[in-house]
Amino acid sequence: MSKSLKPIPTFKTEAEERAFWESQDTTDYIDWGKAKQVVMPNLKPSSASISLRLPTGLLDQIKVAANKRDVPYQSLIKIWLAEKVDSTK
Incomplete structure (x- = not known):
């Protein structure tokens, strides 16, 4: 039997959303078994x-x-650092 998921609340700010997800178990809200891998080619690495x-x-x-x-x-x-790290893999 599948677990009933809770609805994701609406947030007024990103900080409010961040605080919510820091204190919650995401499996209560999201079925990770249905998740798909996503590629975001325009993101710059940190x-x-x-x-x-x-x-x-x-x-x-x-x-x-x-x-x-x-x-x-x-x-x-x-x-040079990236090459050295790659060569040690």
């Missing part, structure tokens, strides 16, 4: 700003390598 101390000589070498590739040095660092 990023976080970090502070990283590097020896001046190393940073200079990275900037030279980036200049040779005609890319910003911070982008080159991200590329």
Whole structure:
């Protein structure tokens, strides 16, 4: 026998909705067995700003390598980090 789902309330603000879902079990409101995977191609990945101390000589070498590739040095660092992470999988 299938479980009777509760109706999802109407919210006045996003904050009100967020507070509601933080305190509720979604299975009381949504049949996740009927969920379908969705692709959202226009979403940009989240990023976080970090502070990283590097020896001046190393940073200079990275900037030279980036200049040779005609890319910003911070982008080159991200590329290298992503490649390294992928190679460890």
